[in-house]
Amino acid sequence: MANFIPYGRQSISVADVEAVCDALTSDFLTQGPVVGEFEQAVADLSGCKFGIAANSATSALHVACLALGVSEGDRVWTTPNTFIASANCARYCYADVDFVDIDPQTYNLCPIKLAEKLAQAAQEDKLPKVVIPVHFGGHPCDMRAIYELSQQYGFAIIEDASHAIGAKFKGTPVGSRYSDICIFSFHPVKVMTSAEGGMAVTNKEPLAERMRLLVNQGVSKNKREFENRSPGDWYYEQQTLGFNYRMTELQAALGLSQLKRLTSFIERRRELVQGYYQLLRGLPVQLPGEADYAYSSWHLFPILLNEALTEQRATIFKYLRDHNIGTQVHYIPVHTQPYYQQLGFHCGQFPIAEDYYARTLSLPLFPDLSDQEQEHVVNVLKEAIDQAFIL
The missing domain is CATH 3.40.640.10 (Type I PLP-dependent aspartate aminotransferase-like (Major domain))
Structure with missing residues (x-):
C-alpha cells in the first residue's frame, strides 16, 4: 500500500x-x-x-x-x-x-x-x-x-x-x-x-x-x-x-x-495546481480558480463535487482515506458549530457557504508532493468517484 x-x-x-x-x-x-x-x-x-x-x-x-x-x-x-x-x-x-x-x-x-x-x-x-x-x-x-x-x-x-x-x-x-x-x-x-x-x-x-x-x-x-x-x-x-x-x-x-524558501514554496504549489487542472479535466468536479486581481499562495486546493455526488461525499472521503490519501474538508461553516448555534445562529442563514461545505474536498497540496504522488491522488479520486456512481 x-x-x-x-x-x-x-x-x-x-x-x-x-x-x-x-x-x-x-x-x-x-x-x-x-x-x-x-x-x-x-x-x-x-x-x-x-x-x-x-x-x-x-x-x-x-x-x-x-x-x-x-x-x-x-x-x-x-x-x-x-x-x-x-x-x-x-x-x-x-x-x-x-x-x-x-x-x-x-x-x-x-x-x-x-x-x-x-x-x-x-x-x-x-x-x-x-x-x-x-x-x-x-x-x-x-x-x-x-x-x-x-x-x-x-x-x-x-x-x-x-x-x-x-x-x-x-x-x-x-x-x-x-x-x-x-x-x-x-x-x-x-x-x-x-x-x-x-x-x-x-x-x-x-x-x-x-x-x-x-x-x-x-x-x-x-x-x-x-x-x-x-x-x-x-x-x-x-x-x-x-x-x-x-x-x-x-x-x-x-x-x-x-x-528564504517562501518564493520557491509558492512556485511549486502553483505548479502543482496547474498539474491538477490537467489531471482532473473531465471529472465531475468544480475546480478552484484565481481572480484576475489575485496572486494566490495556494495553501489549499479545494474541489467541489458536482451536485449529483453530494450525497456520496462521505463515501468518497472514506475511500480516499482508506487508500492513504489524506483528503480533508475546509471548512465546516462556523455558524453551524454548536457553540455558535447556542448564540442564535442556525443552518440556512448563509446558503452559499453551506452549499460549498456540502460538496468540498481538499486534495493534497504541499511543496514536497511529487508529480507521481499527485497522479496517484487523482487516480484514487477517479476510482472513488466511479465507486460512488455505482452506489
Missing part, C-alpha cells in the same frame, strides 16, 4: 535544522534577537512597517481585536468559511459575532453581500466595529472593495491571511495597503512554518505598540512609557492585562530559515 499522503505537510531542510540548532545553543531561547529579526523580515515582505510575533495566529488575531478596542457590545463580522479562530478572537473580547456569506467563485467573503448587509445594519444602527476578511486557501479577498466599504461605514479591517503569506492583491502583498492589521499563520500545514506561531503586521505604530504589549503579559520595559518613576534598570511595569503569547527563538529561527 502506498505511503500516506496528507493534504498538507511542512518541508524541512538541513538549513532549517541548522538554524534551529544555532538558536538552541545560543544565549537565548525566548525573547532574544532572532524573534525581532523574524518580525522585521515578515514586515518587510508584507510591505509593512511593524511586525509582532505571537505563539499562534489565533493569539495574533486576539491581540489585534484588543488593539482595535473590540469589547463587550461591539460587533465583529467575518466569513463562515474559515477556521473557528477567525470568529473566536472576537468572542474572547466578549464582542458579538456575525457572518457574511461567500463568493461562489473565490469562496471568500463576498463584497456584494457585505455591502448589502452593511446597508441594512446602518438602518438598524448595528454596524460592525471590525470586519475580518479571510484569504481562504491563499486566495486574496477583493480588498479594494472591502476597504472602500470601510471608508463609507467606518469599520476597521483585520485581514486574516493565515493561509496567504506571499499572496498578492493587484500586485501588492496582502496586508500592505487595505487593512489596519494583517495576520499570518506558520502552522506546519501552512505555506511556510515556524512549527507553531503567528504574526501581526501593521503600518500603524500605536497598534503595533499595543499588540507588542499585549503579547508580553502587558509588561513594558521601555522607560519612556513608564507611568511611575523608575528606581533602577531592573524595573518594569505591567500597564495592562496582557497574555503570554510570545514566540520563542527556536520558532523564529525556523521561520527565518523557511522565509
Whole structure:
C-alpha cells in the first residue's frame, strides 16, 4: 500500500535544522534577537512597517481585536468559511459575532453581500466595529472593495491571511495597503512554518505598540512609557492585562530559515495546481480558480463535487482515506458549530457557504508532493468517484 499522503505537510531542510540548532545553543531561547529579526523580515515582505510575533495566529488575531478596542457590545463580522479562530478572537473580547456569506467563485467573503448587509445594519444602527476578511486557501479577498466599504461605514479591517503569506492583491502583498492589521499563520500545514506561531503586521505604530504589549503579559520595559518613576534598570511595569503569547527563538529561527524558501514554496504549489487542472479535466468536479486581481499562495486546493455526488461525499472521503490519501474538508461553516448555534445562529442563514461545505474536498497540496504522488491522488479520486456512481 502506498505511503500516506496528507493534504498538507511542512518541508524541512538541513538549513532549517541548522538554524534551529544555532538558536538552541545560543544565549537565548525566548525573547532574544532572532524573534525581532523574524518580525522585521515578515514586515518587510508584507510591505509593512511593524511586525509582532505571537505563539499562534489565533493569539495574533486576539491581540489585534484588543488593539482595535473590540469589547463587550461591539460587533465583529467575518466569513463562515474559515477556521473557528477567525470568529473566536472576537468572542474572547466578549464582542458579538456575525457572518457574511461567500463568493461562489473565490469562496471568500463576498463584497456584494457585505455591502448589502452593511446597508441594512446602518438602518438598524448595528454596524460592525471590525470586519475580518479571510484569504481562504491563499486566495486574496477583493480588498479594494472591502476597504472602500470601510471608508463609507467606518469599520476597521483585520485581514486574516493565515493561509496567504506571499499572496498578492493587484500586485501588492496582502496586508500592505487595505487593512489596519494583517495576520499570518506558520502552522506546519501552512505555506511556510515556524512549527507553531503567528504574526501581526501593521503600518500603524500605536497598534503595533499595543499588540507588542499585549503579547508580553502587558509588561513594558521601555522607560519612556513608564507611568511611575523608575528606581533602577531592573524595573518594569505591567500597564495592562496582557497574555503570554510570545514566540520563542527556536520558532523564529525556523521561520527565518523557511522565509528564504517562501518564493520557491509558492512556485511549486502553483505548479502543482496547474498539474491538477490537467489531471482532473473531465471529472465531475468544480475546480478552484484565481481572480484576475489575485496572486494566490495556494495553501489549499479545494474541489467541489458536482451536485449529483453530494450525497456520496462521505463515501468518497472514506475511500480516499482508506487508500492513504489524506483528503480533508475546509471548512465546516462556523455558524453551524454548536457553540455558535447556542448564540442564535442556525443552518440556512448563509446558503452559499453551506452549499460549498456540502460538496468540498481538499486534495493534497504541499511543496514536497511529487508529480507521481499527485497522479496517484487523482487516480484514487477517479476510482472513488466511479465507486460512488455505482452506489
